[in-house]
Amino acid sequence: MDTMDFDLPALFEPVLSYLADALPHPLFSLLLNILSYALTLLYALLNLLAPLLSTSPSEWDLPTVLPPILTLLTAYLALTSIYRTTSWMIRTSFWFLKWGIILGTLVAAASWYIGATQIQTGVSSSGLVSHLASFAMDRLNGQNRNAVGGERMSRRGASHPLQNTVKKPKPWDSFDRHREWQYNADQQEPSESSDVDILMENLYGVAAQMLRGSWCRTLLHEIKELEKHPRGDWNLYRSN
Template sequence: MANVDPPQIPFLDFLNPLFSYISSSLPPPVYNALLTLLTHGLAFFSALLGLGTALITSNPSDWDAQKIIPPLITLLAAYLALSSAVRTATWFVRTTAWLIKWGIIAAAVSTALAWGAGSGGGAIVPGLIGMVSDMLKGRWQDAAAGASRSSYQRSKPRPRAWDSFEQHREWQFEEDQRNAANSASPAAHVQQFVTGALNRARDGSWLSIARGALQSSFADEQGGESGDDSRAR
């Protein structure tokens, strides 16, 4: 906003002490902005009053362009100046509030990240990773043990020594197939993948974590394809 000189503003004389007190209490930019708003506001109301006086004091039959257009132009110019000053002040307040808000948020997030990555959170982050790793590992071990127990319960009993050779060979074939299915189950692959990623997160950087995850996924896919080919043969 442009600086306004108080003596150039048509204020009443009894308002001069008030403006002197405001100028001594407020910072210069705030005082200039307030003075600019008051100046444009008084100019707008003065133009509106002049237009109304010109219309009221004259006969409607005597109205012509020379009497109506000049006050109307003055009123329009005062309105545009006042609206521009209000928009500028509103934009300044909103921008300042936005900068303060996001500055506080960015400072808080940066402080939390620095504390977590530094010595303050050095024991907390690995502890949380280890706790999650142990929980997931325990759950998958329980699930794998339950699946193996259920499959073992559903399997046929081992043939006795005096049974025929065909029964022994059939039982051995089924046992081999069941062991291969258990070792190549999706739960086992997921358990190995998550456990390896958590271990790498505990010891390494994010780049090594992503690289190890891709390598593990690629190795699992190759292992599954080779197992399918061997079973097909």
């Protein structure tokens, strides 16, 4: 018996007609295939058991027993394949849905935290990385504290409030006003550090907290001193 040429009994026609109108076409096709393979499996099992039960074991022959067994295995493998494929699709969909909700919640919480920080401090933000690094350092060492217990100086502290920023002059304004605006911008830029600098400073603090060794503190002190002195002042720093 070929499973592809198997016809459903007329008993199922009213039910299938109703389901064809009520269900989407892909779902109805899947249900129809499952029903066809299930009935094929049942009929193959009956065709296998009927001759075996009606005759003695000495009269069993291979041409009578082998076709129902092959049909039974074919229907069973088809049903197993449909079940595994459908269950994998459902699990994958729920996996994407779960992690999409988790990531969306984390992004929304991070956005809310950054927005609340900007509203409370009135300081413009320089990026998400610096906010996350500062948040991690506050949880590890305490509020505005570094790894050795001292006060952590934020390089953003000198940045100007948003309400005090000078508006950029129009192209038709005077040259003196453009020059004054450029001078103010140049004075404000050094006080605002990049995300990489802030992240590296926080990484130094995390490393010091993990190791807690005297050599690590000495190394961090030397690195900070090197950052303070440019190359031209290296000899002066060495002499001190």
